[in-house]
Amino acid sequence: MSQVARPLKVLLDQKLSQFDDTWAPKIIARYNTNEVRLVKAEGEWVWHRHDETDELFLILEGEFDMDFRDGTVVVRPGELLIVPRGVEHRPAARRGQVRLLLIDPAGTPNTGDTRTATLAVDL
Amino acid sequence: MSQVARPLKVLLDQKLSQFDDTWAPKIIARYNTNEVRLVKAEGEWVWHRHDETDELFLILEGEFDMDFRDGTVVVRPGELLIVPRGVEHRPAARRGQVRLLLIDPAGTPNTGDTRTATLAVDL
Numbered sequence: 001m002s003q004v005a006r007p008l009k010v011l012l013d014q015k016l017s018q019f020d021d022t023w024a025p026k027i028i029a030r031y032n033t034n035e036v037r038l039v040k041a042e043g044e045w046v047w048h049r050h051d052e053t054d055e056l057f058l059i060l061e062g063e064f065d066m067d068f069r070d071g072t073v074v075v076r077p078g079e080l081l082i083v084p085r086g087v088e089h090r091p092a093a094r095r096g097q098v099r100l101l102l103i104d105p106a107g108t109p110n111t112g113d114t115r116t117a118t119l120a121v122d123l
Numbered sequence: 124m125s126q127v128a129r130p131l132k133v134l135l136d137q138k139l140s141q142f143d144d145t146w147a148p149k150i151i152a153r154y155n156t157n158e159v160r161l162v163k164a165e166g167e168w169v170w171h172r173h174d175e176t177d178e179l180f181l182i183l184e185g186e187f188d189m190d191f192r193d194g195t196v197v198v199r200p201g202e203l204l205i206v207p208r209g210v211e212h213r214p215a216a217r218r219g220q221v222r223l224l225l226i227d228p229a230g231t232p233n234t235g236d237t238r239t240a241t242l243a244v245d246l
Contacts, residue, residue, distance in 0.1 A: 006210075032176055081130065
Protein backbone atom coordinates (compact mmCIF):
# COMPACT_ATOMS: atom_id res chain seq x y z
CA MET A 1 0.00 0.00 0.00
CA SER A 2 1.24 3.48 -0.74
CA GLN A 3 2.08 5.49 2.32
CA VAL A 4 0.39 8.76 3.12
CA ALA A 5 2.79 11.55 2.17
CA ARG A 6 1.13 14.81 3.18
CA PRO A 7 -1.20 15.81 5.99
CA LEU A 8 -4.80 15.26 4.94
CA LYS A 9 -7.83 17.09 6.30
CA VAL A 10 -11.26 15.65 5.52
CA LEU A 11 -14.63 17.31 6.18
CA LEU A 12 -16.95 14.41 6.84
CA ASP A 13 -20.19 16.22 5.91
CA GLN A 14 -18.71 17.42 2.65
CA LYS A 15 -17.71 13.87 1.73
CA LEU A 16 -21.11 12.49 2.75
CA SER A 17 -22.83 14.97 0.43
CA GLN A 18 -20.96 13.48 -2.53
CA PHE A 19 -22.70 10.10 -2.72
CA ASP A 20 -26.10 8.54 -2.21
CA ASP A 21 -25.68 4.80 -2.62
CA THR A 22 -26.08 2.67 0.47
CA TRP A 23 -23.84 -0.09 1.82
CA ALA A 24 -21.16 1.06 -0.62
CA PRO A 25 -18.06 2.08 1.38
CA LYS A 26 -16.12 5.16 0.28
CA ILE A 27 -12.48 5.54 1.29
CA ILE A 28 -11.84 9.06 2.55
CA ALA A 29 -8.43 8.63 4.19
CA ARG A 30 -5.77 6.08 4.98
CA TYR A 31 -4.10 5.53 8.32
CA ASN A 32 -1.12 3.16 8.18
CA THR A 33 -2.51 0.05 6.48
CA ASN A 34 -6.12 0.96 7.29
CA GLU A 35 -8.85 2.58 5.25
CA VAL A 36 -11.13 5.16 6.83
CA ARG A 37 -14.49 4.62 5.17
CA LEU A 38 -17.83 6.43 5.06
CA VAL A 39 -21.02 4.46 4.52
CA LYS A 40 -24.68 5.36 4.19
CA ALA A 41 -26.91 2.55 5.43
CA GLU A 42 -30.59 1.72 5.01
CA GLY A 43 -32.18 -1.62 5.83
CA GLU A 44 -30.27 -4.75 6.75
CA TRP A 45 -26.87 -5.86 5.58
CA VAL A 46 -25.81 -9.53 5.63
CA TRP A 47 -24.61 -11.67 8.49
CA HIS A 48 -20.83 -11.97 8.28
CA ARG A 49 -17.62 -11.92 10.22
CA HIS A 50 -13.99 -10.94 9.73
CA ASP A 51 -11.60 -13.57 11.02
CA GLU A 52 -8.49 -11.43 10.64
CA THR A 53 -9.53 -8.03 11.95
CA ASP A 54 -11.54 -6.12 14.50
CA GLU A 55 -13.82 -3.48 12.99
CA LEU A 56 -14.42 0.06 14.24
CA PHE A 57 -17.74 1.86 13.68
CA LEU A 58 -18.48 5.47 14.63
CA ILE A 59 -22.07 6.57 14.18
CA LEU A 60 -22.37 10.04 12.65
CA GLU A 61 -26.11 10.29 12.04
CA GLY A 62 -29.16 8.10 12.66
CA GLU A 63 -29.85 5.11 14.84
CA PHE A 64 -27.90 2.00 13.99
CA ASP A 65 -28.49 -1.61 14.98
CA MET A 66 -25.69 -4.11 15.19
CA ASP A 67 -27.16 -7.58 15.44
CA PHE A 68 -25.13 -10.26 17.16
CA ARG A 69 -26.19 -13.88 17.55
CA ASP A 70 -27.13 -13.19 21.17
CA GLY A 71 -28.85 -9.83 20.70
CA THR A 72 -28.82 -6.37 19.13
CA VAL A 73 -26.78 -3.38 20.21
CA VAL A 74 -28.28 0.02 19.31
CA VAL A 75 -25.66 2.66 18.51
CA ARG A 76 -26.30 6.38 18.10
CA PRO A 77 -24.35 9.48 16.97
CA GLY A 78 -21.29 10.08 19.12
CA GLU A 79 -21.06 6.40 19.95
CA LEU A 80 -18.29 4.03 18.92
CA LEU A 81 -18.63 0.29 18.42
CA ILE A 82 -15.80 -2.22 18.16
CA VAL A 83 -16.72 -5.59 16.65
CA PRO A 84 -13.95 -8.07 17.48
CA ARG A 85 -12.50 -10.36 14.86
CA GLY A 86 -14.33 -13.64 14.47
CA VAL A 87 -17.61 -12.32 15.88
CA GLU A 88 -20.63 -12.73 13.59
CA HIS A 89 -22.56 -9.52 13.09
CA ARG A 90 -25.28 -8.01 10.92
CA PRO A 91 -25.28 -4.22 10.51
CA ALA A 92 -28.76 -2.72 10.05
CA ALA A 93 -30.44 0.68 9.72
CA ARG A 94 -34.10 -0.06 10.49
CA ARG A 95 -35.32 3.42 11.47
CA GLY A 96 -34.16 5.66 8.66
CA GLN A 97 -30.82 6.25 7.01
CA VAL A 98 -27.68 5.95 9.09
CA ARG A 99 -24.34 7.55 8.33
CA LEU A 100 -21.25 5.79 9.60
CA LEU A 101 -17.50 6.10 9.73
CA LEU A 102 -15.70 2.75 9.67
CA ILE A 103 -12.08 1.76 9.92
CA ASP A 104 -10.92 -1.45 8.29
CA PRO A 105 -7.58 -2.79 7.08
CA ALA A 106 -7.14 -2.12 3.36
CA GLY A 107 -9.18 -4.48 1.23
CA THR A 108 -11.43 -5.82 4.00
CA PRO A 109 -14.61 -7.09 2.26
CA ASN A 110 -17.83 -5.70 3.74
CA THR A 111 -19.50 -9.11 3.51
CA GLY A 112 -16.52 -10.93 4.98
CA ASP A 113 -15.94 -12.49 1.53
CA THR A 114 -14.25 -10.75 -1.41
CA ARG A 115 -16.47 -12.65 -3.87
CA THR A 116 -19.67 -11.03 -2.60
CA ALA A 117 -18.41 -7.73 -1.22
CA THR A 118 -19.22 -4.22 -2.35
CA LEU A 119 -15.64 -3.08 -2.67
CA ALA A 120 -14.61 0.13 -0.99
CA VAL A 121 -13.64 2.81 -3.50
CA ASP A 122 -11.86 6.12 -3.12
CA LEU A 123 -14.09 9.17 -2.89
CA MET B 124 -1.44 -7.17 23.28
CA SER B 125 -4.61 -8.86 24.37
CA GLN B 126 -7.22 -9.19 21.68
CA VAL B 127 -10.66 -7.69 22.04
CA ALA B 128 -13.04 -10.48 22.98
CA ARG B 129 -16.51 -8.98 23.09
CA PRO B 130 -18.23 -6.20 21.19
CA LEU B 131 -17.62 -2.88 22.91
CA LYS B 132 -19.86 0.18 22.72
CA VAL B 133 -18.44 3.49 23.94
CA LEU B 134 -20.37 6.73 24.46
CA LEU B 135 -17.81 9.42 23.75
CA ASP B 136 -19.51 12.19 25.79
CA GLN B 137 -19.84 9.91 28.79
CA LYS B 138 -16.14 9.11 28.67
CA LEU B 139 -15.20 12.77 28.18
CA SER B 140 -17.13 13.69 31.32
CA GLN B 141 -14.91 11.38 33.37
CA PHE B 142 -11.68 13.37 33.22
CA ASP B 143 -10.43 16.94 33.20
CA ASP B 144 -6.68 16.81 32.67
CA THR B 145 -5.34 18.08 29.38
CA TRP B 146 -2.87 16.47 26.98
CA ALA B 147 -3.29 13.22 28.91
CA PRO B 148 -4.61 10.53 26.52
CA LYS B 149 -7.27 8.12 27.78
CA ILE B 150 -7.69 4.76 26.06
CA ILE B 151 -11.38 4.07 25.48
CA ALA B 152 -11.19 1.15 23.03
CA ARG B 153 -8.76 -1.01 21.12
CA TYR B 154 -8.92 -1.86 17.42
CA ASN B 155 -6.46 -4.54 16.35
CA THR B 156 -3.10 -3.26 17.64
CA ASN B 157 -4.34 0.33 17.89
CA GLU B 158 -5.57 2.38 20.81
CA VAL B 159 -8.55 4.68 20.41
CA ARG B 160 -7.79 7.65 22.65
CA LEU B 161 -9.68 10.69 23.90
CA VAL B 162 -7.80 13.86 24.75
CA LYS B 163 -8.76 17.26 26.11
CA ALA B 164 -6.44 19.96 24.85
CA GLU B 165 -5.70 23.52 25.92
CA GLY B 166 -2.72 25.58 24.80
CA GLU B 167 0.19 24.23 22.81
CA TRP B 168 1.71 20.78 22.88
CA VAL B 169 5.31 20.13 21.80
CA TRP B 170 6.77 19.80 18.33
CA HIS B 171 7.29 16.12 17.60
CA ARG B 172 6.95 13.40 15.02
CA HIS B 173 6.28 9.66 14.85
CA ASP B 174 8.64 7.89 12.50
CA GLU B 175 6.79 4.58 12.59
CA THR B 176 3.14 5.54 12.33
CA ASP B 177 0.59 7.84 10.80
CA GLU B 178 -1.71 9.47 13.32
CA LEU B 179 -5.48 9.98 13.02
CA PHE B 180 -7.25 12.91 14.71
CA LEU B 181 -11.01 13.48 14.78
CA ILE B 182 -12.15 16.77 16.29
CA LEU B 183 -15.17 16.37 18.57
CA GLU B 184 -15.46 19.86 20.07
CA GLY B 185 -13.61 23.15 19.72
CA GLU B 186 -11.26 24.58 17.17
CA PHE B 187 -7.95 22.83 16.84
CA ASP B 188 -4.70 23.97 15.26
CA MET B 189 -2.17 21.55 13.87
CA ASP B 190 1.06 23.37 13.21
CA PHE B 191 3.37 22.02 10.55
CA ARG B 192 6.75 23.49 9.64
CA ASP B 193 5.17 25.12 6.58
CA GLY B 194 1.94 26.37 8.14
CA THR B 195 -1.04 25.66 10.37
CA VAL B 196 -4.12 23.60 9.52
CA VAL B 197 -7.28 24.54 11.46
CA VAL B 198 -9.52 21.57 12.18
CA ARG B 199 -13.07 21.73 13.52
CA PRO B 200 -15.73 19.29 14.81
CA GLY B 201 -16.67 16.72 12.19
CA GLU B 202 -13.28 17.04 10.55
CA LEU B 203 -10.61 14.37 10.38
CA LEU B 204 -6.88 14.95 10.10
CA ILE B 205 -4.23 12.40 9.16
CA VAL B 206 -0.66 13.29 10.07
CA PRO B 207 1.68 11.03 8.11
CA ARG B 208 4.59 9.28 9.75
CA GLY B 209 7.77 11.30 9.87
CA VAL B 210 6.01 14.65 9.56
CA GLU B 211 6.78 17.12 12.34
CA HIS B 212 3.70 18.60 13.96
CA ARG B 213 2.62 20.61 16.98
CA PRO B 214 -0.97 20.15 18.19
CA ALA B 215 -2.48 23.27 19.75
CA ALA B 216 -5.77 24.51 21.20
CA ARG B 217 -5.41 28.28 21.16
CA ARG B 218 -9.06 29.37 21.26
CA GLY B 219 -10.55 27.40 24.16
CA GLN B 220 -10.58 23.74 25.08
CA VAL B 221 -10.63 21.17 22.30
CA ARG B 222 -11.84 17.60 22.57
CA LEU B 223 -10.29 15.05 20.27
CA LEU B 224 -10.42 11.41 19.33
CA LEU B 225 -7.08 9.97 18.25
CA ILE B 226 -6.00 6.60 16.96
CA ASP B 227 -2.45 5.44 17.55
CA PRO B 228 -0.71 2.08 17.63
CA ALA B 229 -0.49 0.79 21.20
CA GLY B 230 2.21 2.53 23.19
CA THR B 231 2.76 5.45 20.79
CA PRO B 232 4.25 8.29 22.90
CA ASN B 233 2.41 11.61 22.56
CA THR B 234 5.70 13.51 22.41
CA GLY B 235 7.26 11.10 19.95
CA ASP B 236 9.60 9.96 22.75
CA THR B 237 8.68 7.52 25.52
CA ARG B 238 10.98 9.34 27.96
CA THR B 239 8.96 12.54 27.85
CA ALA B 240 5.49 11.29 26.95
CA THR B 241 2.31 11.49 28.97
CA LEU B 242 1.46 7.82 28.68
CA ALA B 243 -2.02 6.88 27.55
CA VAL B 244 -3.99 5.12 30.27
CA ASP B 245 -7.22 3.15 30.22
CA LEU B 246 -10.33 5.06 31.18
